Amino acid sequence: MKNPWQKALIEAITDPKELLEVLELPHDLLSEMINASKLFPLKVPRSYMARMQKGNRHDPLLLQVLPIDLEEKEVNGYAKDPLEEKKYNPVPGLLHKYKSRVLLTMTGVCGVHCRFCFRRHFPYNDNNPGKSGWNDVISYIANDTSIHEVILSGGDPLAMNDHLLSDFTEKLAEIPHLKRLRIHTRMPIVIPERVNDELITWISQLSLKTTVVIHCNHTNEIDADVKLGLAKLAQSGALLLNQSVLLKNINDNVETLCELSENLFAAGVLPYYLHVLDKVQGAAHFDIDRDTAKQLHVELTARLSGYLVPRLVKTTPGAPAKLSIYT
Ligand SMILES: *Cc1c(COP(=O)(O)O)cnc(C)c1O
Numbered sequence: 224m225k226n227p228w229q230k231a232l233i234e235a236i237t238d239p240k241e242l243l244e245v246l247e248l249p250h251d252l253l254s255e256m257i258n259a260s261k262l263f264p265l266k267v268p269r270s271y272m273a274r275m276q277k278g279n280r281h282d283p284l285l286l287q288v289l290p291i292d293l294e295e296k297e298v299n300g301y302a303k304d305p306l307e308e309k310k311y312n313p314v315p316g317l318l319h320k321y322k323s324r325v326l327l328t329m330t331g332v333c334g335v336h337c338r339f340c341f342r343r344h345f346p347y348n349d350n351n352p353g354k355s356g357w358n359d360v361i362s363y364i365a366n367d368t369s370i371h372e373v374i375l376s377g378g379d380p381l382a383m384n385d386h387l388l389s390d391f392t393e394k395l396a397e398i399p400h401l402k403r404l405r406i407h408t409r410m411p412i413v414i415p416e417r418v419n420d421e422l423i424t425w426i427s428q429l430s431l432k433t434t435v436v437i438h439c440n441h442t443n444e445i446d447a448d449v450k451l452g453l454a455k456l457a458q459s460g461a462l463l464l465n466q467s468v469l470l471k472n473i474n475d476n477v478e479t480l481c482e483l484s485e486n487l488f489a490a491g492v493l494p495y496y497l498h499v500l501d502k503v504q505g506a507a508h509f510d511i512d513r514d515t516a517k518q519l520h521v522e523l524t525a526r527l528s529g530y531l532v533p534r535l536v537k538t539t540p541g542a543p544a545k546l547s548i549y550t
């Protein structure tokens with residue numbers, strides 16, 4: 224028997240025609256959806272789709288998942304590996320790019336396929352540790368005492384089942400210099416059923432201080448089920464943070480960003496990062512120019528309490544951290 228969340232993952236919409244029909248959208252979108260989903264398949268969980276407005280082709284949630292022709296356009300300056308991550312990949316499944324922390328690509332599976340994702344071309348199949356590769360990951364971390372934090376990422380680490388996750392963190396817990404665990408996940412937003420009792424038990428019992436960084440881009444993503452899941456996560460003792468990506472026609476205005484911060488906080492989540500888009504091939508149509516991004520952030524800062532303002536950052540290859548857009 225599958226858990227409800229696993230069922231939701233399997234039953235996500237992958238057929239362009241079905242998405243159009245359920246959302247009552249015009250059929251003229253179909254051929255470009257089919258073409259663009261050859262590069263990166265369509266994947267939309269049903270509960271996420273239910274938060275979209277029927278008949279609205281500009282719905283801010285729909286725009287994040289709708290495959291379109293513009294993805295096939297080659298644009299100067301947009302690369303398949305914009306962050307040059309291959310350089311920081313000492314063992315399969317592990318990225319050691321910044322000091323004191325490593326990021327693990329635990330799985331290539333996600334609950335949703337975001338069209339702007341910088342990992343859309345990532346060679347997950349070569350870079351999934353799988354159970355056998357985990358020993359190499361663990362020994363790498365155990366052998367470097369400068370590492371204090373492990374970030375579970377992906378794909379989406381919460382697309383993995385709770386047994387695998389807890390087996391893995393049991394091994395991590397034996398490494399004396401590790402202090403913190405971080406989970407980067409969009410699952411509590413796109414498949415809120417994922418926040419079940421098993422997950423909460425796992426997090427509550429972790430000996431490492433745990434942070435969960437969710438990925439929410441628009442306040443319409445936060446419905447009653449999402450709020451319930453976030454409340455449970457907060458009770459597990461984890462610190463809850465959010466990262467968003469600044470996306471053209473989706474959240475690139477002050478009202479939308481203010482509302483997002485307010486509603487995240489009401490749900491127990493602090494805004495952490497607002498990323499400008501990583502220049503990945505196929506996503507140029509989501510990009511906002513840096514001056515506009517900066518101006519938006521200035522206005523946001525003038526409107527909100529300091530702790531509700533996410534840091535506006537960009538990822539620069541070779542830099543020692545994600546850089547504030549002001550530097
Ligand atoms: C974003 C990222 C981190 C974490 O950076 P923080 O600024 O600590 O949130 C770590 N490793 C990699 C490879 C990353 O991309």
Ligand code: SF4
Nearest residue numbers: 333336337340378409
């Ligand atoms: S959930 Fe995250 S990793 Fe997965 S496609 Fe969306 S942005 Fe990319």
